[in-house]
Amino acid sequence: MLAVEARGIVNRFGAQVVHDHLDLEVRSGEAFGIVGGSGSGKSVLLRTVLGLHRPNEGEVRMFGTEITHLGDRALRALKADYGVTFQAGALFSSLTVLQNVQLPMLEHLDLSARALDELALLKLQLVGLPADAGAKYPAQLSGGMIKRAALARALALDPKLLFLDEPTAGLDPISAAAIDDLLIRLRQELSLTIVMITHDLDTIFRNCDRVGVIVDRKLVTDSLAGIVDHPHPWIQSYFHGERARRFGVAHGT
Amino acid sequence: MHPNPDKASIHLTIVGDGETLCVTLGGHWRSREVGDIEREIDALDFSSHRRLRIIVGAVVPDLAGAWAVRRLEQRAAERGLSVDYEGERPVTVALVDAALGDAAAVSALPAASRGSVLSALGHRAFDTARDWRDGLAFLGEATVRFLRGVFDRRAWHPISVARHVYDTGITAIPIVALIAFLISVIIAYMGAQQLRKFGADIFVVDLVTVGVLREMGVLLTAIIVAGRSGSAFAAEIGAMNLNEEVDALRATGVQPIEVLVLPRALGLVIALPLLTVIADAVGILGGGLLCNVLLDMPLVQYVQRVDESIGDYTFWVGIIKAPVFAILIAIVGTFRGMQVRGSSRELGRLTTVAVVQSIFLVILADALFAVLFMEIDI
Numbered sequence: 001m002l003a004v005e006a007r008g009i010v011n012r013f014g015a016q017v018v019h020d021h022l023d024l025e026v027r028s029g030e031a032f033g034i035v036g037g038s039g040s041g042k043s044v045l046l047r048t049v050l051g052l053h054r055p056n057e058g059e060v061r062m063f064g065t066e067i068t069h070l071g072d073r074a075l076r077a078l079k080a081d082y083g084v085t086f087q088a089g090a091l092f093s094s095l096t097v098l099q100n101v102q103l104p105m106l107e108h109l110d111l112s113a114r115a116l117d118e119l120a121l122l123k124l125q126l127v128g129l130p131a132d133a134g135a136k137y138p139a140q141l142s143g144g145m146i147k148r149a150a151l152a153r154a155l156a157l158d159p160k161l162l163f164l165d166e167p168t169a170g171l172d173p174i175s176a177a178a179i180d181d182l183l184i185r186l187r188q189e190l191s192l193t194i195v196m197i198t199h200d201l202d203t204i205f206r207n208c209d210r211v212g213v214i215v216d217r218k219l220v221t222d223s224l225a226g227i228v229d230h231p232h233p234w235i236q237s238y239f240h241g242e243r244a245r246r247f248g249v250a251h252g253t
Numbered sequence: 254m255h256p257n258p259d260k261a262s263i264h265l266t267i268v269g270d271g272e273t274l275c276v277t278l279g280g281h282w283r284s285r286e287v288g289d290i291e292r293e294i295d296a297l298d299f300s301s302h303r304r305l306r307i308i309v310g311a312v313v314p315d316l317a318g319a320w321a322v323r324r325l326e327q328r329a330a331e332r333g334l335s336v337d338y339e340g341e342r343p344v345t346v347a348l349v350d351a352a353l354g355d356a357a358a359v360s361a362l363p364a365a366s367r368g369s370v371l372s373a374l375g376h377r378a379f380d381t382a383r384d385w386r387d388g389l390a391f392l393g394e395a396t397v398r399f400l401r402g403v404f405d406r407r408a409w410h411p412i413s414v415a416r417h418v419y420d421t422g423i424t425a426i427p428i429v430a431l432i433a434f435l436i437s438v439i440i441a442y443m444g445a446q447q448l449r450k451f452g453a454d455i456f457v458v459d460l461v462t463v464g465v466l467r468e469m470g471v472l473l474t475a476i477i478v479a480g481r482s483g484s485a486f487a488a489e490i491g492a493m494n495l496n497e498e499v500d501a502l503r504a505t506g507v508q509p510i511e512v513l514v515l516p517r518a519l520g521l522v523i524a525l526p527l528l529t530v531i532a533d534a535v536g537i538l539g540g541g542l543l544c545n546v547l548l549d550m551p552l553v554q555y556v557q558r559v560d561e562s563i564g565d566y567t568f569w570v571g572i573i574k575a576p577v578f579a580i581l582i583a584i585v586g587t588f589r590g591m592q593v594r595g596s597s598r599e600l601g602r603l604t605t606v607a608v609v610q611s612i613f614l615v616i617l618a619d620a621l622f623a624v625l626f627m628e629i630d631i
Contacts, residue, residue, distance in 0.1 A: 080285065093495075094598030109317075110288035115324075118353065119287075119317055125352035126316075139595030158284045158315040189348055190316065 001028045003063060003161050003193045004049055010057035011044055018044050020217040021058070028160075031187060031194040033204045036214030037234065042197045043087075045214070046165055049195075050084060051075050062161075080108045082161040083154030087169065089146040091138040097124070097149045098134035104156040123152040128182060144175035148182070155186070164196040168203050180206050201243065213238070264290045265297070265325075274302040274334070276325070278309055282318030290321045294328055305329040308339040319345035323353075391588045395518065398510045410516045417520025421482040422528055428481075429474050433465070433532035436473055437539035440464050445547055454548050458558040461540030463567060470532040471571045472619055475578035478525055479611040483586035486517055487607035490590025491600040499591070509591070518583035525579035526572055533571065566631040574622050578615045585611040 004026040011019040018041035026032045036042045047053040049060055051067045060067050062078060070078070091100050101120040105111060111119070124134055127148040138146060147167060154162055167183065168176035180203050187194060198204060204211060205224065212221040215234050222230060228239040264286065266277040282290065307325065314322055323346055326336050402408030444460040490513055493499050502509050537559060544550040589607035593599050
């Protein structure tokens with residue numbers, strides 16, 4: 001079954017065509033990585049799939065429901081089914097971390113104060129934040145903690161589908177590896193489907209089952225083992241460039 | 254918004270069997286049902302039972318659902334019942350166990366701190382005093398930077414100053430002119446009503462001229478500019494602060510005061526007197542129009558009377574205040590902007606503070622000017 005399906009997506013900004021009949025398929029239960037050069041339209045693709053941006057052409061289905069023409073109410077109900085983290089965290093700066101996690105719950109659920117507190121705390125523990133981090137404001141957190149807090153907020157409603165925009169960007173290698181471990185664990189424990197935009201080759205090789213690369217305004221999708229041998233020059237230099245050499249060795253290519 | 258309008262107990266099927274209370278889980282145990290499940294659990298009557306048997310069946314709870322299952326266990330345990338399962342205890346419940354552990358983690362939740370009135374008062378007084386000290390320090394630093402920059406052509410930033418003259422001055426002309434016109438009409442109208450009783454119609458002209466030139470023109474212009482540009486200064490610099498742009502300036506070796514504060518202050522010092530001149534002119538025009546319509550006063554006579562009523566200092570008494578008000582507005586706006594730290598809420602709060610304080614300071618300064626001018630008899 002397909003968790004996310006986008007067909008024939010066209011996105012234009014003025015004369016600039018970002019996506020030209022792009023197709024995307026994400027299967028239930030898999031971790032799907034989206035890769036592309038800077039300015040290739042990764043974030044626009046994510047915003048399109050999330051229903052934050054209406055494409056010029058094409059359709060997007062999430063769990064089989066077409067969303068590009070959905071009304072506000074139906075879209076709102078659908079938004080409870082997936083969680084999103086943004087590149088810079090996008091935590092609400094005037095709320096504490098705990099309140100950040102509780103905000104989707106308050107908006108979508110009808111819970112007692114006790115349930116709110118305990119469930120939010122549960123999510124914090126789940127992503128490996130100490131309980132006292134809940135009382136802190138986003139400005140008081142380190143980069144790694146912001147990523148974790150954003151993940152906790154994305155998990156607030158127990159979604160089956162998680163969209164992550166650069167989950168490890170800007171972190172030191174140790175913190176980034178810890179986030180990778182966390183994602184692997186969460187995916188097993190909560191049987192999540194994960195769609196992530198990332199540049200981090202570590203994250204791709206450790207977490208992703210399949211990878212989609214945006215080249216020439218289209219998405220080239222293949223399994224991890226298959227994509228590294230794709231002939232396109234950008235993909236070649238991405239997976240076999242200087243920075244990727246150690247992975248190439250590890251994968252025998 | 255209620256996901257489950259049917260209040261009937263659909264998640265728990267209860268069979269009381271002597272000592273054992275058998276609860277069969279049903280329906281969906283997911284986050285969006287947890288509110289209802291919680292109410293059903295709280296409504297359960299455990300008295301007269303000693304054992305709780307939870308029959309899981311085909312239910313697969315998600316994390317929130319597992320939390321609810323755990324809550325059911327806890328409620329029973331609190332009332333001294335032993336809990337067992339028919340079938341497997343859902344794995345997600347164990348996950349919640351591991352995450353929440355015992356009550357220690359939950360009790361680590363911060364309690365809202367409530368100090369005494371006295372300590373709150375003390376904090377408030379201390380904060381206010383520190384605020385004034387910081388504000389004065391800021392004014393001092395800006396002054397020193399300005400004096401140093403006077404002899405350094407590179408520190409003048411003429412393009413930046415011009416931009417702020419445009420933003421704070423030129424674009425404000427329509428609203429300033431409109432308000433000056435309306436205010437002078439109000440003064441003339443009120444004056445005409447009262448003075449007509451004494452047959453002293455002609456003094457309406459004096460009232461409008463002196464009132465607008467000495468006080469109203471400059472004061473209203475300053476208040477409008479404080480609302481328009483004081484807030485813009487605070488918000489602009491505050492957003493730069495949130496975005497670490499101010500730190501980036503410092504790291505580049507550029508003094509934020511030199512490039513952010515001084516051009517704004519200088520721009521406003523140029524723009525506000527010019528705006529005041531426009532406000533004065535439009536105000537006198539408005540008064541003339543009303544006198545003509547309401548009192549049938551020929552415009553020639555009005556102009557003549559205006560000329561007679563303007564003393565040596567009338568115009569300058571008003572205009573001399575404009576640069577002072579400009580500095581107050583610019584310093585308060587930029588100072589509050591520089592104070593923004595951490596959150597978007599601070600940005601909103603300090604922008605409000607900037608507007609309120611600059612208007613307050615403008616009116617206070619105006620009052621001091623009035624006393625000063627009375628003392629020196631002009």
